Amino acid sequence: MYTTHPKRPKVRLAMWIACWLTAWLPAHAAVPGAQPTIPCGSNEKLSICHARVLSSDAPSDNAERHQATPQARVTDATMDAADNALKAIDLSSFGSSVSTGALRPFLDRLLAGINGLSTSEMDGELTIAYAPNQQFSIDGVLHDAEVADKLLEQYAEADRTAAQERLKRDLGDLADVSLKLTYNHCSSTSGRRVRDHAELLRGLVDGLIDPQVNELLAGAREKRRLALNRVAEIFNRTLPDGTHVSDATWPMVESSGDPALIEEVRSLLLDSDVGQAMLDAHQEFVRSVNESDLRHFYQLVANQPQRYIEVSHRARDPEVGADTTTVKGVWEIPRGSNINGLRKACAKTSDAPNPAGPGLAVNLACYKRYIAREETQLTLATKPRFKIEVTATDVAGNRFVDTGHAVAFETQSDFKATLNLGYSRVLSYVDRPAVADNEPEKAEGSRLDIELAGEYVDKEELLQRRLRATVSLTQRINDDIDAVLALVWASEPEFLGEVDEKLGARAGLRFKIGRTGEASGG
Amino acid sequence: MAHTAIYRFIRGTPLGADITITLSAEAQGIFVAEAWDVSRDAIGNEETRTAVRRTALVPGEASDLGPATPPAVLVVEGVFDQKLTPDQDKVVVKVGDQKRTIPLDGDQDDSIMAVVFVSP
Numbered sequence: 001m002y003t004t005h006p007k008r009p010k011v012r013l014a015m016w017i018a019c020w021l022t023a024w025l026p027a028h029a030a031v032p033g034a035q036p037t038i039p040c041g042s043n044e045k046l047s048i049c050h051a052r053v054l055s056s057d058a059p060s061d062n063a064e065r066h067q068a069t070p071q072a073r074v075t076d077a078t079m080d081a082a083d084n085a086l087k088a089i090d091l092s093s094f095g096s097s098v099s100t101g102a103l104r105p106f107l108d109r110l111l112a113g114i115n116g117l118s119t120s121e122m123d124g125e126l127t128i129a130y131a132p133n134q135q136f137s138i139d140g141v142l143h144d145a146e147v148a149d150k151l152l153e154q155y156a157e158a159d160r161t162a163a164q165e166r167l168k169r170d171l172g173d174l175a176d177v178s179l180k181l182t183y184n185h186c187s188s189t190s191g192r193r194v195r196d197h198a199e200l201l202r203g204l205v206d207g208l209i210d211p212q213v214n215e216l217l218a219g220a221r222e223k224r225r226l227a228l229n230r231v232a233e234i235f236n237r238t239l240p241d242g243t244h245v246s247d248a249t250w251p252m253v254e255s256s257g258d259p260a261l262i263e264e265v266r267s268l269l270l271d272s273d274v275g276q277a278m279l280d281a282h283q284e285f286v287r288s289v290n291e292s293d294l295r296h297f298y299q300l301v302a303n304q305p306q307r308y309i310e311v312s313h314r315a316r317d318p319e320v321g322a323d324t325t326t327v328k329g330v331w332e333i334p335r336g337s338n339i340n341g342l343r344k345a346c347a348k349t350s351d352a353p354n355p356a357g358p359g360l361a362v363n364l365a366c367y368k369r370y371i372a373r374e375e376t377q378l379t380l381a382t383k384p385r386f387k388i389e390v391t392a393t394d395v396a397g398n399r400f401v402d403t404g405h406a407v408a409f410e411t412q413s414d415f416k417a418t419l420n421l422g423y424s425r426v427l428s429y430v431d432r433p434a435v436a437d438n439e440p441e442k443a444e445g446s447r448l449d450i451e452l453a454g455e456y457v458d459k460e461e462l463l464q465r466r467l468r469a470t471v472s473l474t475q476r477i478n479d480d481i482d483a484v485l486a487l488v489w490a491s492e493p494e495f496l497g498e499v500d501e502k503l504g505a506r507a508g509l510r511f512k513i514g515r516t517g518e519a520s521g522g
Numbered sequence: 523m524a525h526t527a528i529y530r531f532i533r534g535t536p537l538g539a540d541i542t543i544t545l546s547a548e549a550q551g552i553f554v555a556e557a558w559d560v561s562r563d564a565i566g567n568e569e570t571r572t573a574v575r576r577t578a579l580v581p582g583e584a585s586d587l588g589p590a591t592p593p594a595v596l597v598v599e600g601v602f603d604q605k606l607t608p609d610q611d612k613v614v615v616k617v618g619d620q621k622r623t624i625p626l627d628g629d630q631d632d633s634i635m636a637v638v639f640v641s642p
Contacts, residue, residue, distance in 0.1 A: 181547075195580055195581065195583050198580040198583050201578060202578040203550060204578075228597065232593040232639045232640075282633065295601065295603045297603075398604060468633040
């Protein structure tokens with residue numbers, strides 16, 4: 001028999017996030033420039049907008065235009081339809097087994113109007129993610145709750161299966177919930193968000209496509225311009241007035257107009273010399289981009305310093321497991337060339353005013369010189385970086401006690417704080433097979449990771465400070481499997497294994513499962 | 523390379539409607555957008571004036587191409603640094619109140635051209 005203490009207050013945040021945001025956020029609570037998935041009115045509350053969206057499965061293009069109308073258009077009938085839709089959801093199944101099958105379509109439609117909000121489901125876990133911008137995100141996860149093995153071990157083996165079924169049935173709706181908040185600091189000198197370098201990128205691309213810079217490109221573009229203008233004129237004349245052509249495909253165009261005119265369009269776009277000039281212009285653009293080294297711009301952005309903080313909490317029923325709170329701060333400091341270095345180098349050596357404006361004196365010629373430098377090439381090839389990571393974890397666990405006539409639990413608290421100093425770099429690359437006519441891609445062949453960690457552990461029966469150093473060599477075997485060899489030194493030998501008192505060695509394989517999962521064995 | 527471009531059409535655009543083009547935040551590569559106005563004389567046959575507006579697209583940033591004078595042609599083209607999925611590589615073209623989302627999955631190449639015809 002199992003006796004439970006009064007249940008602790010549970011963090012039912014995943015659902016609350018959705019409810020709270022639905023009730024309070026304006027429909028366009030979003031990043032400037034981002035496009036909403038569903039067009040709600042600018043002052044329309046999400047609750048109203050969602051009600052309207054729930055009343056229609058796939059808005060037509062005409063409907064799309066009507067959706068810009070004020071909320072006065074939301075009639076009682078649509079509200080009734082929304083009520084019926086809500087009643088149709090079997091929330092009773094949203095319980096111990098996290099039966100998200102019925103919930104998922106509802107959530108998808110409910111949350112679709114909030115920019116940056118998304119849901120995903122994998123292996124019985126439902127994740128609700130809200131990322132209003134690339135700096136801040138909230139992830140709530142409803143886990144598939146399972147009864148803790150340590151609790152089941154308190155039962156006689158013959159009774160274990162029945163106890164597991166009974167206990168699982170009695171688990172609360174949200175018996176295993178986690179919430180994570182992440183803040184990633186972004187500015188023009190820190191963080192890896194391209195939009196923070198928008199003016200720089202625009203200035204460089206303007207230099208690339210300036211007709212005065214590339215006469216050939218300009219000539220080809222002129223021919224293409226004439227061809228496309230002619231096609232626009234034909235379409236304008238061919239399609240009947242009042243016909244709304246939205247997202248037309250080529251066959252739709254062919255069947256909707258005068259065959260002779262359509263044939264002219266086809267020849268302009270595809271077959272004629274002018275049509276060929278259109279393709280040539282595009283190929284000129286592709287060639288000029290490739291020759292400009294501008295494709296390395298994103299690598300320079302990816303090599304910017306980065307700082308982020310994660311705070312996560314996992315709340316579980318006592319029958320399921322421990323409550324865990326983790327706070328993590330990370331500071332990555334790449335070595336070598338990056339956007340900061342580009343700005344600094346080209347501000348000093350700029351040989352021409354830049355149209356991007358003052359303070360952004362980076363022109364294409366200087367950019368190309370910067371990319372061609374030996375140091376930059378080495379950085380792009382090896383991606384060296386230092387990392388400082390501070391983590392604090394508090395685990396409020398449960399120890400199950402057989403009192404003779406019942407199983408009870410006692411709460412115990414463990415605390416662990418870690419300071420990690422790390423360095424990593426790529427050692428070699430391998431060629432991936434080419435896809436279609438593309439160039440073969442480079443993939444990391446081997447990499448080196450060095451980590452020095454100081455740990456403070458405060459458990460019920462243990463209070464310890466220890467140091468640990470790890471050197472890992474990872475060798476790629478194929479896209480899904482890596483071989484890992486690691487040497488570990490620790491000041492407290494009981495954590496190492498068998499090799500030596502203070503030195504341990506580990507070898508193993510790391511393989512990816514699916515696209516996101518990862519597991520290891522050794 | 524028989525068909526390298528993706529074509530879309532936006533009709534019913536009023537004179538002077540603003541054009542905004544947004545490249546998805548996940549896209550990586552060098553992309554540009556250009557717009558041409560096509561104006562004709564009173565009898566509607568002779569092309570008398572064109573204007574070109576051009577801008578580089580930055581992932582996650584809305585680019586303003588100014589007011590459209592339909593009929594107009596928009597061209598979006600780019601070279602991918604890293605080819606993602608059509609859900610991630612896309613442009614959203616907004617002309618006035620109308621909006622079209624164009625997945626950039628036109629071919630197996632690492633470059634793309636999308637053409638949007640805008641007409642009254």
